[in-house]
Amino acid sequence: MKKMGHLVLMVKEPRMGRVKTRLADEIGVINAWRFFKLNVARTANTLRDKRWHCWLSITPDTATNERGIWPRGWKRIKQGNGDLGMRMLAPMKSLPPGPVVIIGSDVPGITKAHINTAFRALGANDMAIGPATDGGYWLVGQRRRPITINPFKNARWSTPHALDDTLADALASPRRIRISLLDILSDVDTAKDYAEWKKKR
Numbered sequence: 001m002k003k004m005g006h007l008v009l010m011v012k013e014p015r016m017g018r019v020k021t022r023l024a025d026e027i028g029v030i031n032a033w034r035f036f037k038l039n040v041a042r043t044a045n046t047l048r049d050k051r052w053h054c055w056l057s058i059t060p061d062t063a064t065n066e067r068g069i070w071p072r073g074w075k076r077i078k079q080g081n082g083d084l085g086m087r088m089l090a091p092m093k094s095l096p097p098g099p100v101v102i103i104g105s106d107v108p109g110i111t112k113a114h115i116n117t118a119f120r121a122l123g124a125n126d127m128a129i130g131p132a133t134d135g136g137y138w139l140v141g142q143r144r145r146p147i148t149i150n151p152f153k154n155a156r157w158s159t160p161h162a163l164d165d166t167l168a169d170a171l172a173s174p175r176r177i178r179i180s181l182l183d184i185l186s187d188v189d190t191a192k193d194y195a196e197w198k199k200k201r
Contacts, residue, residue, distance in 0.1 A: 009056050121141075
């Protein structure tokens with residue numbers, strides 16, 4: 001019997017000055033905070049679907065039990081410690097059986113069709129990755145069967161090398177890894193990205 005997939009949305013507690021700090025340096029703390037809150041809500045509401053389990057992976061861990069700040073219909077888990085790679089690998093190792101797809105909270109263009117495509121790709125591939133225009137990626141998923149690999153060992157986060165580093169780590173696995181590359185999307189990290197997002201709202 002085919003196992004349902006798990007969609008994991010990585011989020012921070014929405015405290016002003018603690019989210020989208022690089023963006024805040026360019027557009028101001030309030031605007032960055034508002035963007036973050038709006039896009040988390042939009043992403044969660046848009047992507048909630050009965051075809052997959054929905055999880056919020058939250059940092060800091062103490063915010064997991066906060067009431068009234070998280071979208072409804074999503075189960076909450078702690079991100080835990082470590083760099084971004086370790087925190088993304090955690091649900092890939094710990095969630096119940098079924099493919100896992102992880103996304104960030106700053107990509108306005110993600111749709112249910114993108115998520116469905118990722119899960120379908122994991123039917124025939126070990127990994128699915130959605131490249132971002134800045135050299136990173138907006139989605140990473142694993143089938144987790146027969147094994148879960150760690151493709152994040154050498155990733156240089158927040159650089160144009162993050163995608164290439166992750167692909168290199170995955171392909172260096174002793175087991176032959178099949179990878180599906182999905183559509184290229186843009187995240188919102190700069191004032192220019194923010195201006196483009198406001199035009200499309």
